[in-house]
Amino acid sequence: MSLKRYLIGKPLANERLDHERLNKRTALAVLSSDAISSVAYATDQILFVLGGAIGVAGLQYVFPISAVIVGLLVLVGISYQQTIHAYPGGGGSYTVAKENLGQRAGLIAAAALLTDYILTVAVSVSGGVAAITSAYPSLVPHTVAIGIGAIMLLMVVNLRGVREAGIAFSIPTYAFIAMMLVLIGMGLWKLRNGVTPIEVVAPLGVDKTTVQHGGSFPAGYALLFLLLRGFAEGCAAMTGTEAISNGVQAFKAPTQRNAAVTLSWMVAILATFFLGVSYMAHQYAVMPTTAETVLSQLGHHVFGTGLAYYALQYSTFAILVLAANTAFADFPRLAGILANDKFMPSQLAARGDRLAFSNGIISLALIAMLLVWLFKGDTNALIPLYAIGVFVCFTLSQAGMVMHWLRSRERGWRWRAALNGVGALATGVVSVIQIVTKFTEGAWIVALIIPLFIVILQSIQTHYRRFAIDIAFRGRSPILPHAHTVVVPISAVNKATAAALVYATTLSRNVRAIHIEVDAKATPKLEREWDRWDIGYELETLASPYRSIVAPLVEYVRTIQAETPGALVTVVTPELVPRHWWEYLLHNKTALYIRTAFLFKPNVVVVAVPYLLGHDYEHEERGPRWTAEASVITGETRR
């Protein structure tokens, strides 16, 4: 508990939940880290696909493919400008799809988004770790440990409740933007001034003979499929594009205008960086390896091994961790919305001590850590799973916008619908390309997980719906049970059983003290003590040939219920509460077993009366003084 306080901090009151509004510069830093940071791995993915099949010859295709992706990016960007216009409160894919296309489409969007957020964490953290291990190759064996450590750090920070503090978020984003501008600027200058790369790094997993002799160079459909697969992998560059249209309400007034301008900036920056990196990768003939990223190799070519190179790597790591952090804000928020719509467990809608959706944050961290561990922290292994969810969401969201304009018919609805329609069509086609070309590389996992998520969300809602009907109280008053029998199992005469018996006496006139005979040799002593005690009840003895406490008790209660239909039965047991945890090991868990045994039996309530070992009941001012001299409990002393 004190460790928790130290890590998470003191609880925060509800009033602290109001929002801070962001100006454009800060909003760009906060909302676009996910999108911009994609350049740290997107070009690598295209080259991995091409290099793996046709070696260095693949370099010729990297720029054209990147250009196509940037075209798609601009299209999607324009399309999301319409969403900003229509949803000033923030138009997440789930909301837009549900409102315009119905609940089923909303569910698909929700499932796709959830997988997308999980993969954002796993991919971004793995990419960040790759930036570090590229700079320090000796850290490669610790890839998984560093990744899991980074996710745990993000979890703790988010459980503390990150106020989206402008400066803390601006530094990594703008540092990365600055380093990228320097890299691209210096790189292009060097290329113009005739600096040529020193060596061609052989890509991993490439059959060298194929590369050198141009042996089985693919043609026709095989080449088309290869290029499409490279395109599909490169589309990872587009993840995060929707962030600004989701977070419109975070902007200062004029809200929508500011959001629209920031979105344009973001698209421009991302497009420039992505094209720049892809162009330079071609010119410097850079091939990524599992040990070193494209960006790191370009950094070496342009900056050598000086300070500027390390600044590039650290800023890459920082912006990628920030990108993972956006998922830590988005996943729990979506889970909370889904919980309010009864598609997810209600616990996910509860804010924790620090006003964060704690359960959602912890769930996300655990799943992402599992993924990093399973995929050994390898970005390239995770990427084929990524982007599919994103494109499904793009498609649903924009298709939803088409419906929105067709219905609203507000000014400009025709061209807005047309724009969104083209966007939906394009991203829809890309979704199909994603699934088909990457299917055997891991896309099948996502093709399984998204429907599975949908089934789970659906059955959770079914449960809550049935539950609501089951438990609904239809305005009429309940009646009291007409008979109430209280059963007190007695194993010994002591203060704990006395407390239980006194408590039982306050519940009903009909108290039955019973002794479950596990060891026949102990019975006479107990009966003597009971008679000496003279509490006013008979002690019934139940045989227990199989030495179980619970079974004869359950049978006894069943008999009472059979004799008196409509009877409520309460079983009162003493519960010893020791001072130290290890002392728990020294006492039977009878109270717990009894509670468990009756949990599924209707009209039976189990009451455990705690007796605190070492507590000075006798000298306590308030509370029953169990050993005080007093008359025998009879009908008169009872209430």
Added chain:
Amino acid sequence: MSLKRYLIGKPLANERLDHERLNKRTALAVLSSDAISSVAYATDQILFVLGGAIGVAGLQYVFPISAVIVGLLVLVGISYQQTIHAYPGGGGSYTVAKENLGQRAGLIAAAALLTDYILTVAVSVSGGVAAITSAYPSLVPHTVAIGIGAIMLLMVVNLRGVREAGIAFSIPTYAFIAMMLVLIGMGLWKLRNGVTPIEVVAPLGVDKTTVQHGGSFPAGYALLFLLLRGFAEGCAAMTGTEAISNGVQAFKAPTQRNAAVTLSWMVAILATFFLGVSYMAHQYAVMPTTAETVLSQLGHHVFGTGLAYYALQYSTFAILVLAANTAFADFPRLAGILANDKFMPSQLAARGDRLAFSNGIISLALIAMLLVWLFKGDTNALIPLYAIGVFVCFTLSQAGMVMHWLRSRERGWRWRAALNGVGALATGVVSVIQIVTKFTEGAWIVALIIPLFIVILQSIQTHYRRFAIDIAFRGRSPILPHAHTVVVPISAVNKATAAALVYATTLSRNVRAIHIEVDAKATPKLEREWDRWDIGYELETLASPYRSIVAPLVEYVRTIQAETPGALVTVVTPELVPRHWWEYLLHNKTALYIRTAFLFKPNVVVVAVPYLLGHDYEHEERGPRWTAEASVITGETRR
């Protein structure tokens, strides 16, 4: 549960606990497997020590050392004959030491015995696995898995409650005895007829130059220490000697005479086998390796690779597993005795479904598996820990017998006391030799664990003693609490809260319905529903700025207790009981949190009123019908 039934079987009634009496032949099989099976590893241990230091030259000392051990064995055997005479009901070391030397000596004996039993399982099972892996070297990598599997099998068999079935126990023991007789007989015959061994197997870990050139052959004290260490390790042959005197009551009449005769047989068999194996090991110049035992190598020399060799190995495995099984009978029995004396948790004294001491059996199995895993199933690594506990028990038990004779002064007390005294002295000296010579090899672990056990046993007794004083009820009647307030936290108006409120009404006139306001937006709706319900209680709203259900409730109860000293407070919460386990994940654990929060607060009882989801309360004949039309609960309708 059904898996448990399948593995363990149906519960057995108490009457099945009567004892089966054994004749001498069966008793020998049941009670001496532990002792006789020691020949499977004892000679190996002497040779490991000698071979490790002086190589093949060590072979010359193996027979003399074995002869000294056999001398000690005979002495201890005669000494235990006196115990049989004095304790016809069975004289375990704990009983004898406690009765004659006091509780502290009893505790030391108990701690030594417990470690001894644990090590018996670990060593015997490892030795048995070594017999198998000697025959099938390809199984060596699976040593730990086979060992743990064997222990799990023993656990299940013992949880079923092994009736000490004569035949099942006789077959392995007599098969082993037969194979050993054949081995020794044929071996000696072959030696006499001039068959000499083919090769000298180089012992593991031996510096070959030392062996061949006799380089630094130890002399004086160094040689003495070496021989003493060999002797100490070889004493593992004597483990299990006490079994017959412990189990006198299992014999048919004339009980004591039969036990005495059987003990003599056992000592004779063990002495013959041990001397035979050690003699032949010398003659055949056999050195054990970690891959092959002495017995297996002798088997190869005498039988070749035929059927007889495999029969020897399998019977060795079988008798060693049987030896481990005796610890599964003895450990839980001793733990039960200690639990009755309040030195161990009372759960260890409870017999399970099948009349076995289930908790003791499971504890023993878990610890033994841990040991096998930690020591990688290597008998030779475990042996230095073994025999120490045994010799401490020998010493205490015989010293106790000396006191017994000095006190009883019955016929022949002088020479009996003298015999036991010589035995105690000899085993006492050996105990010291054990600890000193093997200290660095692992004896330090036992020298730590035995005192640790004593401290644990002692503090458990202290706890139970304090507990008994704390909880003792001194014959006077308890008084009723003079005020009883019932608090019902209400989060919604539904059947579950209605059930809780109805139950609260039966407890006291003073019921307080409270609403803990986690989300202010939900309050008006709840208040409207509450007013419409018109149950006759006010609904108080408690603020919860930090969104905790528990904290404001605890504070509220504290206030009630401060206002009304001596008040008993009951908190009644509804508890939803879903039909399927996964549905538990979909509901808050509020009832559990509330119970936990109040567990350590005196004079507060928490009652969870279960509401079974999906149960048809309305059409149930017995039990309250929560939705029936009825008048509002008022003072009149209350009891």
